[in-house]
Amino acid sequence: MPSIPLVAELGAKSDEFQDLLNKSKIPATVAKKSRIIMTPEELFSEQDSRIFVRCRPIIPHDNEAMGNKSIVQKVPDHRDLILMCPKVSLSGDCSIEPSVVSLDGTFCGAEDTTERVYFESCSPLVNFSVDGATTCVLCYGQTGSGKTFTTSGIFRFVTEDLAPYFNTHDIFLTVVEIQASKNVDLLTGNEVQVFEDVSGELKLQGSEPFECSSAEFLHAAFEEAASLRTTKATDRNETSSRSHMITRISIVSKESRWAKPGDFFIVDLAGSENTADSATHDKTRQVETKFINTSLMTLKDCIRSRALAGTSSQHLHIPYRRSPLTLLLRDCFEIAVRRPTKTVMIACVSPLLRDSRHTINTLRYASLLAVTPPAKVIAADPDDPNNFSREQALDFLYDISKKMLTDPEAVLPEGDGRTLVHIPEGEFIRRVMDTHGTIGEKKAKMIYTSLWKRVVDARTKGRKVMTNAKKLGKGPRCAK
Numbered sequence: 062m063p064s065i066p067l068v069a070e071l072g073a074k075s076d077e078f079q080d081l082l083n084k085s086k087i088p089a090t091v092a093k094k095s096r097i098i099m100t101p102e103e104l105f106s107e108q109d110s111r112i113f114v115r116c117r118p119i120i121p122h123d124n125e126a127m128g129n130k131s132i133v134q135k136v137p138d139h140r141d142l143i144l145m146c147p148k149v150s151l152s153g154d155c156s157i158e159p160s161v162v163s164l165d166g167t168f169c170g171a172e173d174t175t176e177r178v179y180f181e182s183c184s185p186l187v188n189f190s191v192d193g194a195t196t197c198v199l200c201y202g203q204t205g206s207g208k209t210f211t212t213s214g215i216f217r218f219v220t221e222d223l224a225p226y227f228n229t230h231d232i233f234l235t236v237v238e239i240q241a242s243k244n245v246d247l248l249t250g251n252e253v254q255v256f257e258d259v260s261g262e263l264k265l266q267g268s269e270p271f272e273c274s275s276a277e278f279l280h281a282a283f284e285e286a287a288s289l290r291t292t293k294a295t296d297r298n299e300t301s302s303r304s305h306m307i308t309r310i311s312i313v314s315k316e317s318r319w320a321k322p323g324d325f326f327i328v329d330l331a332g333s334e335n336t337a338d339s340a341t342h343d344k345t346r347q348v349e350t351k352f353i354n355t356s357l358m359t360l361k362d363c364i365r366s367r368a369l370a371g372t373s374s375q376h377l378h379i380p381y382r383r384s385p386l387t388l389l390l391r392d393c394f395e396i397a398v399r400r401p402t403k404t405v406m407i408a409c410v411s412p413l414l415r416d417s418r419h420t421i422n423t424l425r426y427a428s429l430l431a432v433t434p435p436a437k438v439i440a441a442d443p444d445d446p447n448n449f450s451r452e453q454a455l456d457f458l459y460d461i462s463k464k465m466l467t468d469p470e471a472v473l474p475e476g477d478g479r480t481l482v483h484i485p486e487g488e489f490i491r492r493v494m495d496t497h498g499t500i501g502e503k504k505a506k507m508i509y510t511s512l513w514k515r516v517v518d519a520r521t522k523g524r525k526v527m528t529n530a531k532k533l534g535k536g537p538r539c540a541k
């Protein structure tokens with residue numbers, strides 16, 4: 062990644078640089094280095110993560126001449142970005158040096174609409190999620206660079222593509238805002254705690270997934286939630302989002318109701334601001350900025366460790382438990398996951414010369430994802446009660462009760478192993494005692510303990526399998 066002049070130099074020579082930039086052309090030798098765009102089908106055939114850049118057009122709020130050229134350019138129908146980088150020589154001469162930044166796709170200006178961004182970067186993710194994968198679109202970038210504009214547009218196209226599935230699938234929406242002080246479910250207003258339960262399942266306590274009966278309903282619910290998000294004016298954006306917004310669409314097949322749902326995450330990250338941007342903010346705002354930058358740093362650490370873990374034989378810790386943001390997205394960072402994962406990072410950047418530093422930092426951050434190898438899918442453990450079919454779960458109950466539970470369906474009236482594991486202890490004991498007169502509280506508790514022993518054993522075994530997969534640095538390729 063090229064280095065660029067200091068902020069003071071950029072400011073002092075801004076007119077000279079802009080003049081040079083407006084006159085500059087992409088040299089044929091540089092243009093030749095940019096590779097042809099990939100088709101949506103090619104995107105995820107060999108890699109699970111893809112990285113794109115979207116450079117917004119100049120907008121009136123920028124107070125810039127609308128005809129000014131952008132520092133981010135591309136060769137039409139080519140994927141790599143051409144960065145028109147400002148340079149100052151030791152003798153003080155200014156120049157614009159074009160360089161190629163390797164990416165999976167570049168979108169520039171008003172001509173590259175959100176529809177195009179969606180189609181060329183993340184449209185295949187919808188079908189992956191319908192088939193049970195975890196997919197994620199993350200928008201990262203400087204405040205005012207177009208993250209909210211892009212995520213809300215993408216959400217609209219995802220909803221349209223999901224429309225045919227409302228007959229065959231139950232579709233749920235969860236929208237969580239992660240703020241400095243708390244996490245809030247934007248659909249219910251409840252405070253949300255994010256944690257992993259003893260079985261290793263991710264929990265969003267306080268959050269209520271919202272069942273949506275149609276694409277229109279899904280879109281309206283998202284719009285309503287997004288309108289409640291915390292925004293404040295910053296120097297760079299009148300309505301800057303001062304929180305991360307994680308939208309999860311869970312897609313559950315109606316035919317196999319108890320199969321694990323597919324999840325489509327759309328993440329609008331809070332805008333990164335540097336110290337200069339927030340210098341005029343009050344103390345609360347500075348705390349907020351610190352929180353945002355720290356959580357973005359954790360996200361960066363997770364992305365970096367994930368990339369390194371995939372290419373080295375060393376065991377690397379991926380610190381996703383350090384922040385609710387990364388904990389919620391943990392499947393995207395695990396080197397070995399239980400179901401296929403696909404991630405798209407859209408780095409949003411500004412076209413302005415004065416934002417060159419931010420733009421380079423955003424590109425550096427985003428390019429960490431570019432080396433990510435495919436995650437390895439760990440086959441579901443057949444001994445883990447979480448993975449039992451309904452029949453297996455009923456037989457299991459009968460066995461662990463030493464054949465005392467003659468009517469296991471009374472304890473598990475519907476659902477499979479996963480449902481069984483998630484019956485709270487008090488409820489489990491009540492169901493056993495109410496339906497089996499011969500079983501007292503002590504015995505009912507023993508049955509519950511036996512059930513959980515199997516869950517904990519499976520979890521310990523699962524951890525060992527994951528650690529070995531990471532150590533080996535090889536394993537089965539992602540199926541989808």
Ligand SMILES: Nc1ncnc2c1ncn2[C@@H]1O[C@H](COP(=O)(O)OP(=O)(O)OP(=O)(O)O)[C@@H](O)[C@H]1O
Pocket residue numbers: 116117118120170171202203204205206207208209210211295298300301302303330331332333409
């Ligand atoms: N591709 C685009 N085309 C036209 N206008 C855009 C585009 N991208 C962003 N904008 C405009 O730029 C402004 C800032 O965009 P947006 O609020 O999406 O930025 P952001 O990155 O989410 O900022 P923050 O991090 O501060 O929330 C908005 O007025 C938005 O309409």
